[in-house]
Amino acid sequence: MLSYLISLSETATEAATGAVVETEEHSPLMVEWVEVAIALIVFGILFFAIKKFVVPNFEKTFEERTTAIEGGLQAAESKQAEADAKLAELEGQLADARHEAARIREEAREQGAQIISELREQAQTEAARIVEHGKAQIEAERQQAVTSLRAEVGTLATTLAGRIVGESLDDDDRSSRVVDRFLAELEGAN
Amino acid sequence: MSVAGIVGIAVPASGGGDEFVAPGPGNFDLPAVFSIGSIDVTKPMLQLVLAAGLVFAFLFFAARKRAMVPGRLQFAGEEAYSAVRNGMGRDIIGSHDFKPYIPYLITIFFFVLTNNLFSSIPFIQFPTFSRASMAYALAGISWLVYNSIGVRKHGLIGYLKLQCVPAGITGPMLLLLVPLEFLSNLLIRPVTLALRLFCNMFAGHLLLILFSTGGLYMLQNGTPFVQGAGIVAWILAIAISFLELLVQFLQAYVFTLLNAMYIQGALADEH
Helix, strand or coil: CHHHHHHHHHHHHHHHHHHCCCCCCCCCCCCCHHHHHHHHHHHHHHHHHHHHHHHHHHHHHHHHHHHHHHHHHHHHHHHHHHHHHHHHHHHHHHHHHHHHHHHHHHHHHHHHHHHHHHHHHHHHHHHHHHHHHHHHHHHHHHHHHHHHHHHHHHHHHHHHHHHHHCCCCCCHHHHHHHHHHHHHHHHHHC | CCHHHHHCCCCCCCCCCCCCCCCCHHHHCCCEEEEECCEEEEHHHHHHHHHHHHHHHHHHHHHHCCCCCCCHHHHHHHHHHHHHHHHHHHHHHCCCCCHHHHHHHHHHHHHHHHHHHHHHCCCCCCCHHHCHHHHHHHHHHHHHHHHHHHHHHHHHHHHHHHHHCCCCCCCCHHHHHHHHHHHHHHHHHHHHHHHHHHHHHHHHHHHHHHHHHHHHHHHHHCCHHHHHHHHHHHHHHHHHHHHHHHHHHHHHHHHHHHHHHHHHHHHCCCC
16 A cells, blocks of 8 residues: 555655656655664653653552542531530530639538628627617616715715704714615615 | 844745745755764754753753752643543543553654744754654554454454444444444544644745745845735744644644543443
């Protein structure tokens, strides 16, 4: 087939060579075996070099990139899930803390109320005690006043009575008996 | 600075009123750069080696770091690699069994692309695959690859049946279709693969030589009017250079795409 084509074109160019000067001309379609061989060899070497050193590298890079992207997506997903869990946990803790705080506040309020009532009670007792004390003191003083009055009133009365009667009622024993009797009568009338 | 200098080919007409020598296939028979024994090593052969080195260096250094967040080089390499891997491998062969053919498709695409781009790179400026033999070599590899994949998967008979007998056809139509399918799927494919690549590179380069040397000749030898046309020719040469860039990329793309489609066809369970 090829050689037929070549011989065909050779006759064609031979017809045309008249115009193309005197340099010896081959048909451009002629097979130059050296060139064929060199092209085969160079192509073969290039093919094996590319197959061995280029294609595996590119293919591996593409594969790695694919897995890296997929792995990245997965990692992001698990990170997201982790973050969600963490958030839920923190929210739980926050709720617990709020609960705790409310409880403590409630307790404090109860304690406060208790303290106030205790203090009030204490103050009342104290007040009562002070009032009691005051009453006792007053009673004592009254008693004292009564005693001293009794003596003084006796003296004054006998002195007054003596002046009125004109006789000395300096006889102490007697007069004091009279006074006592009088006072006892007064008390008895009371 | 002449456009001929930019395009980087020897100007056949050395000016001074000589007859204009139109560029032809002879422009593609470059002299040997050096010789090893009886083998003449020419520029396109060196370009093959250079292209292989460049392609490997670029891909190797881009792939080596394997960073999760790629740097500039790695990013560029990954984008280029993925474009071929996904756009031609996965989308055409199918995500189930394209993986083993990635290295092959990658090699084909970048190797052809670099060699094609050499046509537009200053100081190189020669499309490697304008040497038909080199295109034959790649097409031959393609033929071997897709057929061996098919034979390995379906067995020789099964594979021949897959490629030659269209599904859903019975009776005498088969007599007509089987030879046609055999011809187109098993014999013509490598030829068209090779010729498509070769012709595009050859023709593009020839066109550039023609416009630039022709423009120079007109500038040197023409009347003012013809000199104006020479300038237009140079402007066109620049425009064609850009068109060629597109063609260079497209040819690499198509070559790889067809390889992927042939592999897919050889793997397919039915047409």
